[in-house]
Amino acid sequence: MRIAFAFSALILILTTSGCASLTRTSNARRELVLEREWVRSTIQNTTFAVRRTHRMTPIAYQDLIIEGNAVDGITAFHRDSGNVVWRLAIENGVEGGAQVADGKLFFGAGDGQFYAISPDNGRILWTFPVHAETLAPPTVDRGSVYFQSGADLVYSVDASTGKQNWLYNRQSASSLSIRATTRPTVDGDLVYAGFSDGFIAAINRNSGALQWEKKLSRNLRFKDVDSTPVIDGNTIYISSYDGSLYALDKATGNVAWELEEGGYTPVTVNKDVLYFATTTGNVYALDKATGRKIWTNKLTRGIGTQPVLLGNYVIYGESDGNLVVADSRTGSELSKFAPGRGILATPLANKDNEIYFISTNGNLFSMRLSLRNENDRLPWQEAGL
Numbered sequence: 001m002r003i004a005f006a007f008s009a010l011i012l013i014l015t016t017s018g019c020a021s022l023t024r025t026s027n028a029r030r031e032l033v034l035e036r037e038w039v040r041s042t043i044q045n046t047t048f049a050v051r052r053t054h055r056m057t058p059i060a061y062q063d064l065i066i067e068g069n070a071v072d073g074i075t076a077f078h079r080d081s082g083n084v085v086w087r088l089a090i091e092n093g094v095e096g097g098a099q100v101a102d103g104k105l106f107f108g109a110g111d112g113q114f115y116a117i118s119p120d121n122g123r124i125l126w127t128f129p130v131h132a133e134t135l136a137p138p139t140v141d142r143g144s145v146y147f148q149s150g151a152d153l154v155y156s157v158d159a160s161t162g163k164q165n166w167l168y169n170r171q172s173a174s175s176l177s178i179r180a181t182t183r184p185t186v187d188g189d190l191v192y193a194g195f196s197d198g199f200i201a202a203i204n205r206n207s208g209a210l211q212w213e214k215k216l217s218r219n220l221r222f223k224d225v226d227s228t229p230v231i232d233g234n235t236i237y238i239s240s241y242d243g244s245l246y247a248l249d250k251a252t253g254n255v256a257w258e259l260e261e262g263g264y265t266p267v268t269v270n271k272d273v274l275y276f277a278t279t280t281g282n283v284y285a286l287d288k289a290t291g292r293k294i295w296t297n298k299l300t301r302g303i304g305t306q307p308v309l310l311g312n313y314v315i316y317g318e319s320d321g322n323l324v325v326a327d328s329r330t331g332s333e334l335s336k337f338a339p340g341r342g343i344l345a346t347p348l349a350n351k352d353n354e355i356y357f358i359s360t361n362g363n364l365f366s367m368r369l370s371l372r373n374e375n376d377r378l379p380w381q382e383a384g385l
Contacts, residue, residue, distance in 0.1 A: 031372040034325065034337045034355075036365060038082035042069040043362045044089070056097045057137075057346045058356040058364065059105070061119045065348075065356050067364045068094025070110065076122065082366060086122035090115075097137030097183070102159060106145050108134020114147060114155075116162060126162035130155070136183040136228065139191075144205070146184040146191055154184060154193050156208060166208030170195045183228040183266075185236075187250070192236060194225025200238055200253065214253035217243035217262075228266040232288065239263035241279055247291065257291040259284075265306035265346065268314075270328070275314055277304030283316060285331060295331035306346040310353070310369065317343025317357060325369065339365055 042054075052070035059066040061076075064085055068074035074094040076085040092110025099106050105119040114128040130149045138147035144165060145157045156165035182194040190211055191203045198217035203210060217223035217240035224241045231237075231250060239245040241264050247256040261278040268275040273294065274286040283304045285294040301321025307314045314328040322336040323343060339359040347357040355367040 032325065032335045033370050033372050034323070034335050035368045035370065036337070037354075037368055038366045039339075040077055040082045040084075040364050041362060042067050042073075042075055042358060042364050043071050044087065045072060052093070052362075053095060053344060054358045054360060054362050055095055055345045056358060058348045058358065059098050059100055059119075060348060060350065060356070061100050061105070064119070065364070065366070066098065066105065066119065067356075067358055068098065068107065068109075069358070069362045070095040071362065074098075074107070074109075074122075076119070077364065079366075082364075088117065088122040088124070092133070095133070096135040096181075099137055099140055101140035102143075104159065106138045106140060106147075106159070108138065108147055108149065110134075114138075114145075114157065114162075116145075116159070128155075128157055128162045128164070134181075136181045136226075139184050139186055141186040141205075146186060146205075148181040148184055148193055150181060152181070152195050152197075154191065154203065154208075156191075156205070168193075168201075168203050168208050168210070170197070170199075170201070182226055185229040185231060187231045192229040192231070192238075194227065194229065194238060194240075196224045196226075198223035198225060198240060198243070200225055200229065200236075200248070202253070212253050214248065216240045216246055224264070226264040230266050230269060232269045235288075237267045237269070237274060237288075239267075239276070239278075245276055245278075245286075245291070247288075259286065259291045265304075268307050268309060270309055273328075275307035275309070275328075277307060277316060279303055283307060283314075283326075283331070285314075285328070297326065297331045297333070302342055305343060308347055308349050310349040310351075310355075313369070315347055315349055315355060317345070317347060319344050319360070323347065323355070323357060323365075323367070335369075337365075337367065339363065 056068045063079045064076045066076045070093045073089045075087040090109045104116045108114045110133045116125045132149040132151040145159045148154045152170040154168040185192045191205045194200045201213040227239045229238045234250045236248040243262045245259040263278050274288045276284045281299045283297040302319030305317040307316040320342040325335040326333045341360040345358045349355045353369045
């Protein structure tokens with residue numbers, strides 16, 4: 001299946017940028033193309049249960065693409081063919097995400113267990129009882145795995161053995177919250193995480209002791225801080241669901257600037273620019289030093305996933321709509337693809353111009369981004385970027 005959109009305006013944009021022009025002749029016309037390579041259902045058995053949230057970003061490992069669903073398991077597909085290489089059945093699936101490190105695939109699952117498995121064959125190496133679902137990927141750092149359960153608990157577990165190092169119990173008093181959690185961010189000797197009571201906390205990575213905390217959201221509705229803290233230099237970028245995006249001093253938590261629109265996915269940092277999808281249905285490019293808006297895309301089909309960058313393009317999904325490819329400098333939409341029922345999971349993109357994502361109905365898509373003419377190359381390939 002091929003969906004193409006002409007974008008003559010892009011020729012002028014790229015001609016005036018640092019990358020090479022798309023045209024080799026002044027009269028040439030180019031089209032950006034999103035081609036579907038293959039699509040596979042990640043769900044083994046048809047289910048008529050309540051609609052689940054499929055939000056795991058695919059994992060690329062050697063020649064595999066590994067994807068979990070929120071129904072019944074996690075599966076490794078061959079990157080080129082889409083054929084199933086291995087599958088691990090897990091009750092209530094793997095919704096939050098995973099990380100490969102030190103030859104292991106780590107993830108929390110909907111059955112209340114945290115897993116370390118072999119990414120080569122899906123063999124279970126160890127499990128750790130969490131007694132709650134895990135709704136965000138873990139972070140592996142210096143031999144330890146850090147993850148947050150849906151009960152607002154942050155764990156540190158030995159990556160080799162699965163033995164618990166420490167547990168941070170927030171004991172949140174919040175009665176109404178969004179079904180999501182942060183991915184803990186490790187920086188130096190601190191672990192940063194957000195919580196459903198509207199706080200961000202800095203925790204000692206060795207002991208689990210609280211170093212500092214900061215209340216970000218005072219909304220009476222959804223005050224959750226579910227977006228993963230993103231650290232750039234001495235600044236933490238983090239948002240609350242119904243509140244704001246904040247730039248915080250890493251050492252103290254003091255607010256440097258605030259954009260009064262909430263979010264639940266992380267920002268994406270590229271040099272001096274932040275890309276941010278809000279819970280109000282906007283996608284922004286922002287000056288990271290001040291929070292000033294560079295451009296805005298107002299979505300009409302839900303809210304956006306975390307934006308990801310591929311060369312001079314920014315890619316994001318719409319929760320009730322399309323996969324969108326836009327110009328990262330202007331926000332101009334260049335191409336779209338409709339997977340059916342929308343996208344909640346952050347896409348995976350690589351410099352081979354491949355894009356992988358799971359749709360809201362549990363289908364894993366392999367896409368390729370290219371120019372229509374077979375001999376053409378993408379702008380950053382021509383420029384040697």
